[in-house]
Amino acid sequence: MAGSSHGHTPAAWTGVTISFIGFCVAGVFMVANSPVGFWAGSALIVIGAIAGGAMKMAGFGTPKEPQDVVEARERAAARERATA
Structure with a gap:
C-alpha cells in the first residue's frame, strides 16, 4: 500500500485533521457533560x-505521478507494440 500513495494527498490530510x-x-x-x-x-x-471531499473534487485528492513512472510506462507500451 505504500507504493499507491493512499491517503498522502492534501485533501486527505485536511479532512482527517x-x-x-x-x-x-x-x-x-x-466527558464534561456538555451536549452543546x-x-x-x-x-x-x-x-x-x-472539506476533504470538496478538495478531492477540486483536484487535490490525486497525487501526480513522477515523471520517471510516466516514461517507464510509455517505454513498456512501446515495447509491447513493437513485439505485437
Whole structure:
C-alpha cells in the first residue's frame, strides 16, 4: 500500500485533521457533560468529511505521478507494440 500513495494527498490530510480535531472536541465535551460542545465537535467531524471531499473534487485528492513512472510506462507500451 505504500507504493499507491493512499491517503498522502492534501485533501486527505485536511479532512482527517479537521475530523480528528472534531473527535477531540466531542470527546472532551462528552466527558464534561456538555451536549452543546459534543454536538459542535460532531459538526466538525462532518465538516472535515465535506472539506476533504470538496478538495478531492477540486483536484487535490490525486497525487501526480513522477515523471520517471510516466516514461517507464510509455517505454513498456512501446515495447509491447513493437513485439505485437
